[in-house]
Amino acid sequence: MATLIIPTPLRKFTEGESIYTASASNVKELLVALYTSHDGIKKHLFDDEGELRSFIRVYLGDEDINELEGVNTKLEDRDEVSIIPAIAGGSK
Amino acid sequence: MNNQFLPLNVAESAMTEMRSHGEDAFPNECCGFFYGEETDSERIVTLAKRIENVKEGDQRRRFEISGKDYLAAERFAAREGLSLLGIYHSHPVHPAIPSEHDLAVAMPWFSYIIVSVEPTGVDHVRSWQLTPDREFAEERIVESK
Numbered sequence: 001m002a003t004l005i006i007p008t009p010l011r012k013f014t015e016g017e018s019i020y021t022a023s024a025s026n027v028k029e030l031l032v033a034l035y036t037s038h039d040g041i042k043k044h045l046f047d048d049e050g051e052l053r054s055f056i057r058v059y060l061g062d063e064d065i066n067e068l069e070g071v072n073t074k075l076e077d078r079d080e081v082s083i084i085p086a087i088a089g090g091s092k
Numbered sequence: 093m094n095n096q097f098l099p100l101n102v103a104e105s106a107m108t109e110m111r112s113h114g115e116d117a118f119p120n121e122c123c124g125f126f127y128g129e130e131t132d133s134e135r136i137v138t139l140a141k142r143i144e145n146v147k148e149g150d151q152r153r154r155f156e157i158s159g160k161d162y163l164a165a166e167r168f169a170a171r172e173g174l175s176l177l178g179i180y181h182s183h184p185v186h187p188a189i190p191s192e193h194d195l196a197v198a199m200p201w202f203s204y205i206i207v208s209v210e211p212t213g214v215d216h217v218r219s220w221q222l223t224p225d226r227e228f229a230e231e232r233i234v235e236s237k
Contacts, residue, residue: 008169008177008202009200010200012200057159059163062160084159088154088157088193089154089155089194090155090181090191092153
């Protein structure tokens with residue numbers, strides 16, 4: 001089973017739980033398992049084309065999956081995956 | 093003022109830290125996280141922590157927090173038994189009103205505190221939260237000792 005760390009702002013969709021676990025062979029499968037079992041969270045992760053939203057990053061351990069194989073990054077038992085919202089902004 | 097959100101009760105020490113950071117970073121934007129707990133009646137901010145603004149280029153109108161720093165913030169909250177309640181940043185010589193850039197990447201549930209800073213010091217501080225319609229609405233700040 002892989003472990004997915006839910007960021008605080010999305011825990012209202014997971015009944016307050018910070019950790020979700022599921023069997024998944026890659027990152028995409030893990031994310032799909034999450035949104036299939038938790039209503040309302042999908043639109044915060046994926047856009048209408050099914051692509052990961054630009055302001056959502058996913059880390060495997062301490063590594064950005066964009067530096068690995070993206071959502072196709074393979075997972076092994078006990079891997080820890082984190083959903084990380086991009087935090088940015090500014091006045092103008 | 094919108095009252096669909098709980099009041100944000102900010103400890104004096106946390107407010108002082110956010111205001112000081114805004115002044116120290118001036119004329120650039122500062123940023124950081126704040127932590128505490130949420131009860132049935134209020135959000136209580138007990139701690140603010142400065143984070144490096146990693147935005148490349150002109151930081152007078154932009155800020156960015158790295159993914160690694162975000163991950164560390166979540167781990168810190170879990171370790172300390174606190175909730176990561178939101179993000180603060182400063183608007184140098186600009187009102188504490190969220191911009192389109194702030195809105196574009198905003199997450200639900202988080203509180204977004206903005207510190208407006210003038211050359212003479214902090215002018216005002218306001219806090220905002222995303223509505224279900226993906227608009228910002230203001231939440232009331234209560235300062236406590």
